[in-house]
Amino acid sequence: MSSDQPLIRHPLTYLRERRGWTLSDVAELVRRRSVLNMATHRQKIYRWEHHQVVPELAAQLAIATEVGVDAQTVLNLGWPSWLLTVDGTEPLDQAWTPETAKQIMVGCVGADTDRRSFLLLSGDETVELAGTWAAVPTEKIIDASGGGTVDAEVATWVENRIHQLWHLDDLVGGDYCLHLAQADLQLIARLLQDGRYRSAVKRRLYGAAGELLRFAGWCAFDGDRHAAAARYWHAGLRTSAAGGDTLTGAYILSLMAMQHTYAGDGRAAINLLHAARERIGPGAPRTVHAMLDAWQVRAHAVAGESRQAVEVLFRADDHWGRRDPDEDPPWIYWMRQPSHTIEIGAGFVRLGRPDIAMHFLEDGMTGRGIDYTRDTVLGLTAIADAQLDQDDLDGALDTARRAVELVTDVDSSRVADQLNAFAQRLPAGEAQAEEFRTYLDTLPHR
Known part of the structure; x- marks a missing residue:
């Protein structure tokens, strides 16, 4: 039995649904805009979406022309990544800098959040993003420059506001809280864009932005807005990195793993959790390790790996039994003994x-x-x-x-x-x- 909900797993499937195209419609537009004979090749389009078959470049360029994507983007990003740019999704290979983090955050503040049942990134793409996040030394992405009109009191207010949203979400759910998170994201984006602040406050603002993006992604996920969740989490990885907040970055990866678990891709979820665990290291709070292991149990279950699921459960409960609550990050207040969790x-x-x-x-x-x-x-x-x-x-x-x-x-x-x-x-x-x-x-x- 599985209660996991089906998600659209390929960007071309999502694009077809948005445009109202059938498989035959795609074959016809490729035939019309290229020299390829696609009139009777409906099954060929199906294989592109379901069997990881890469279309001929002429076919890709025909689709790109139809949807307004330039040829250089197709060549630079490759299949199927360039399809994501149709809805303005940011490429995953941008530099890990505070400025890039700010740009991506601002870009997703006004993003379309009603992308229900679409898994924006494949398992491989998500794991690749996790790998690049894990490989960037923290000291290289923290910009120490700054002036000073946004002070520590403002940073504290932003942080406290996020804590209030956590508990409201526990009570009423993510669909309602997403609208509140979006409003707060607009505020913090404005502070980061237009404000002047000292380096310590800047670091706190980026850390708060990372947590707020993490929360917005969670709310979107809870509301079945899976593509929006992925965009928020992508931005959250970058802003939390700019703030030097490795634990929040690991939390974001664990939620991305949960998303792939719900989508039925247990292997991608396991890889994401491994990346999070390796980045934070064995010295991280044991409660965080217990959380990562607890969610990995369900990922193993989805992958059909019962022995590994049991082994990881024992490890999770062991971490829980040896935890020191004084070391815990504030966002993990909800965690309980792993074997008692719903996952x-x-x-x-x-x-x-x-x-x-x-x-x-x-x-x-x-x-x-x-x-x-x-x-x-x-x-x-x-x-x-x-x-x-x-x-x-x-x-x-x-x-x-x-x-x-x-x-x-x-x-x-x-x-x-x-x-x-x-x-x-x-x-x-x-x-x-x-x-x-x-x-x-x-x-x-x-």
Whole structure:
């Protein structure tokens, strides 16, 4: 069983959906704008999207001409990366400097955030971005110049504001909080562009920008705006690096890993988590290592690697048992014992071990307060999935109804997706199941 939601995995697929093109439409425009005979080659376009086949340069240039991308961009970026520039996405190979970080941040402040169900970067591209981030020495990307009208008090206000957003997101979900994060991003972008500040304040502003971009990406991910999430996280990696904040950069990579896990690409997720772990090193807070390992468990589950999932879970709980909370970064306040997290439970459901999943999930639900409504709904939905896998239809529906009682208080498309996925698994023809599906369809936010 899998409740992971399908995402568009190729930029050409996304471009076709945006333009309303069929596979045959693409074949026809290539035939019309090139010397290639594509009129009957619908399957050829399919192979470009699904089998990593690279089109002839003439075919690429024909598509590029149709969408207004110049030939030099096609040659410089290659297939399929140049397709990303159709929507203004920044190339991944720009220099790691504060100025580039600022430009990319400003570029994504007004970006289209309604790109639902599109995974902007492939697994290989995301891992490549992680590798370049990990290879840049911190001291080379911190610009020590600056003047001084944005003072430490302003920097503190920005940092405190971000902390407030964290807790609001726990309560009401990412869809609502994304709009607040966008407004704050406009403010901090303006401070970085137009303000004058000393080097210490500048570093704090870049660090705050990295965390705010991380948060905006999380909100977009929670709202199924996957392409927007990737853009925010790309900018967040650069700005957190400019601020010398390696831990926030590692957190961003872990969220990118979660995105690929949800998209069904466990191997890319594992590679991203390895990159984060290697960059922060063994001396980083053990709670952070526990988080990275916890999320890697589900990635192994998606990859079908049960032995590795169990091994990493033991390592995660060991890190947790030896942690020093005084060393923790403030953003990891939500972390609990790894075996009690929803990601672990969902991973064991994926591995076909609903009994183990139930044990972990029920223990994890103990003590989860009303300040974590979204997590409560996600946990209940995962338990319902496990009960369904144990052929306990009555129990699964009872648990799912408890989740539905809370779901209208949470503005999170991810939560709705998980409940919908559960409803789709219910047996056809069962009166209780049909009643539940009908009720779910009537909820106002759906």
